[in-house]
Amino acid sequence: MATHNIKTKTARAQLPYQKNPYWCVISNGLAVGYSVPVSHGEGSWHLRVGVSGRYVAEKVPPEIFVSVPSKDTKFDQACEYARAHHERLSSGYGLPRKDVSALASAYLSEKKRLHATQPDKTRRIESFIRCHIDRKPLGGVSASQLNRIDIETWLAGHVASDLRAGTDKHTSACASANRGLAQLKAILNWAHSNKLLIADDAWAQIKKYSGVSRSRSYIPTLAEFEAVYSQSAGVLKDLMLFLAETGMRPGEPLKLQVQDIDPSSRIVRIPEDTKTGRRTIKVSVKAMDLLQSCSKGKCQESYIFGEGSKPIDSCQMSKWFRKARERAGVDDEFVLYSLRHAWITNAIKQRSPMEVAKYAGTSMQMIESFYLKFDSENFIDNISPMFSGAVS
Numbered sequence: 001m002a003t004h005n006i007k008t009k010t011a012r013a014q015l016p017y018q019k020n021p022y023w024c025v026i027s028n029g030l031a032v033g034y035s036v037p038v039s040h041g042e043g044s045w046h047l048r049v050g051v052s053g054r055y056v057a058e059k060v061p062p063e064i065f066v067s068v069p070s071k072d073t074k075f076d077q078a079c080e081y082a083r084a085h086h087e088r089l090s091s092g093y094g095l096p097r098k099d100v101s102a103l104a105s106a107y108l109s110e111k112k113r114l115h116a117t118q119p120d121k122t123r124r125i126e127s128f129i130r131c132h133i134d135r136k137p138l139g140g141v142s143a144s145q146l147n148r149i150d151i152e153t154w155l156a157g158h159v160a161s162d163l164r165a166g167t168d169k170h171t172s173a174c175a176s177a178n179r180g181l182a183q184l185k186a187i188l189n190w191a192h193s194n195k196l197l198i199a200d201d202a203w204a205q206i207k208k209y210s211g212v213s214r215s216r217s218y219i220p221t222l223a224e225f226e227a228v229y230s231q232s233a234g235v236l237k238d239l240m241l242f243l244a245e246t247g248m249r250p251g252e253p254l255k256l257q258v259q260d261i262d263p264s265s266r267i268v269r270i271p272e273d274t275k276t277g278r279r280t281i282k283v284s285v286k287a288m289d290l291l292q293s294c295s296k297g298k299c300q301e302s303y304i305f306g307e308g309s310k311p312i313d314s315c316q317m318s319k320w321f322r323k324a325r326e327r328a329g330v331d332d333e334f335v336l337y338s339l340r341h342a343w344i345t346n347a348i349k350q351r352s353p354m355e356v357a358k359y360a361g362t363s364m365q366m367i368e369s370f371y372l373k374f375d376s377e378n379f380i381d382n383i384s385p386m387f388s389g390a391v392s
Contacts, residue, residue, distance in 0.1 A: 003023060004022040005024070006024050006034040007024070008072055009072040009074075012034055012043065015036050016036070017036045020035075021033030021034055021044075022036070026079050026083075029049065029050035029055075029086070030047070030048070030049055030050070030083065030086050031047070031048040031082075032046070032048075032060075032075065032079055032082050033045065033046035033047065033048060033057075044059060044060075044062075045059070045065075045078045046058065046060060047060055047078070047081070047082040047085060049082070055198075056199060060078050060081055060082070061081075064081050065077050065078075098142055098144065099139060099140050099141060100138050100139050100141050101129075101133055101134050101139035101140065103187060103188070103191040103197070104129045104134070104139070104187050105129070106196065107125075107186075107187045107191065108125055110190070111125055123314075124315065127313075127315055128180065132158065132180055132184075133184070136154060138150060138151075138154040143196065144198075147202050148201070148202050148203070150202065151203050151206050152206060155177055155181055158176070158177040158180050158181075159173045159174055159176075159209075160173075171211075171212040174209035174212040175212045177208075177209060178208040178209055178212065181206070181208055182208070184203070185203055188202075188203050217341060217370075218333035218334055218335070218341070219338060219342045220330070220338050220339075220342065224328075224330045224331070224334055225240075225339075227329070227330050228240070228321070228325050228330055228334065229241075230328065231325075231327040231328045232324040235294075235306075235312065235317075236317065236320045236321060236324065238290060238293075238294055238305065239254075239317065239336075240321075241290055242287060242290055242291070242305075243339040244339045244342070245283070245284055245287040245290070245343075246281075246283055246284075246343065247339070247340050247343030247347065247359075247360050248340065248360075249337070249340060249361075250314060250317065250318075250339075252270055253304070253305050254303070254305050254306065254311050254312055254317065255270075255311060256268065256270070256271070256291075256303065256304045257271075257302060257304065258295045258298050258301070258302050258304060259300040259301065261288070261291050261295070261304070263288055263291075265282070266282050266283050266284070266285065266287075266288045267280060267281070267282055267283075268280070268282075268287075268288075268291070279361050317336070318336060321335070321336050340360070341371070343360075344356060344362075344367070347359070348367065348372065
């Protein structure tokens with residue numbers, strides 16, 4: 001790298017304009033740069049840092065400069081900032097380890113801090129890190145040595161692992177891997193934005209599997225519902241009936257505590273740590289009877305579909321459902337969320353779309369663009385929700 005004299009204001013004033021900064025090497029792997037302004041005014045300062053064979057260039061924040069009367073100290077201040085930045089990058093921002101697992105752990109800690117009162121928002125992230133990073137070779141890869149081959153190998157392994165676990169369609173395994181890739185990229189992008197990773201070339205250009213994404217738009221027939229229901233047991237049976245009767249999102253009933261229901265008025269208060277926040281609805285007699293049966297002998301703080309003070313994890317419930325579906329030999333397009341689709345599709349044939357949207361905690365746009373196209377005749381006649389309307 002060619003080096004230029006940018007140490008003084010006089011020297012910088014003599015430099016002709018060019019698109020790229022003029023660089024001055026201040027130590028091995030570290031340089032400070034100055035961009036000449038297009039017209040009159042102050043130019044901008046830059047730094048170029050090399051760590052573990054990789055280089056990153058970025059602009060020095062203007063706010064770090066402190067004006068000193070009758071003395072030009074901008075070069076010295078830029079150098080001081082560049083050295084401190086280099087030290088932070090080299091130390092991995094104080095992480096005890098510098099591998100992908102450590103980055104994921106730091107990401108999780110930050111998410112837990114941001115969602116301290118909503119632990120459900122981080123459970124899936126924690127499960128993903130534990131199963132797909134910490135227990136995989138990728139977790140032990142040094143952050144400074146991470147490359148595209150590491151990510152591609154991990155992605156292919158994700159598909160193979162799902163197939164070994166019993167996923168009966170390659171497209172389903174690829175769709176699962178795509179979701180995993182999105183979460184991994186979120187972790188790595190966070191690390192990159194916080195200067196824990198120097199460059200994003202290891203993952204930025206990796207594409208998800210195409211042609212495998214599918215919206216959860218399947219509506220089961222009554223026969224399919226009964227087949228899976230017959231292969232279910234315990235709390236899963238109760239949850240399936242409750243979802244078919246209320247159209248809630250699968251994760252919402254799992255957050256209900258005994259104190260959230262009022263049997264006399266059939267009111268259910270859905271907690272605020274759900275997708276659309278707190279809302280209050282009036283459920284059918286059948287749904288309330290089911291809630292009371294599941295709440296029998298439990299204290300007010302106990303979870304209705306859980307074990308005392310501990311809620312059942314939605315991922316665990318999905319696993320139970322998947323196993324029951326496999327035993328029943330039903331299409332794997334049928335997921336717990338399908339019961340919400342069936343309920344809403346039926347409800348908009350009985351009440352106005354606006355009433356249904358309010359009750360179900362969704363938008364009119366979603367009702368019009370997504371649900372009005374479905375036909376759930378096979379499901380409606382036998383599992384008909386006792387739609388009671390939304391209660392504010």
